[in-house]
Amino acid sequence: MTLTDEDLKRIIMKVGPPRHGMNPRKAIDMDRVHAMRRAGFSVGQVADYFGVNPSTIDRRLREDLRARYGLTLVADPDSH
Numbered sequence: 001m002t003l004t005d006e007d008l009k010r011i012i013m014k015v016g017p018p019r020h021g022m023n024p025r026k027a028i029d030m031d032r033v034h035a036m037r038r039a040g041f042s043v044g045q046v047a048d049y050f051g052v053n054p055s056t057i058d059r060r061l062r063e064d065l066r067a068r069y070g071l072t073l074v075a076d077p078d079s080h
Contacts, residue, residue, distance in 0.1 A: 026052060030064045033057060 003011070012018075028050050036046045043061075047054040065071045 026050070026056075028052070028057075028060055030060065033061065034064075037061075 033046055033050075036049065037043075041049075043054045043057050047057045050057070
């Protein structure tokens with residue numbers, strides 16, 4: 001099913017413009033993130049290096065731990 005222009009206008013008036021594609025996921029080299037953290041750089045410094053918010057680095061670290069080792073951090077709000 002495709003949306004007509006009128007459908008899109010009504011939906012946008014109700015819920016706002018679509019978010020997907022407007023702010024695509026930035027590629028971050030997680031091996032470099034881990035290396036920088038092991039070298040003693042703070043999450044904020046790593047975030048500055050990649051040009052992202054520190055919360056992005058925190059989230060990506062959690063995602064990476066889950067993907068690599070099946071681990072979930074205790075304070076992870078996404079673990080529900």
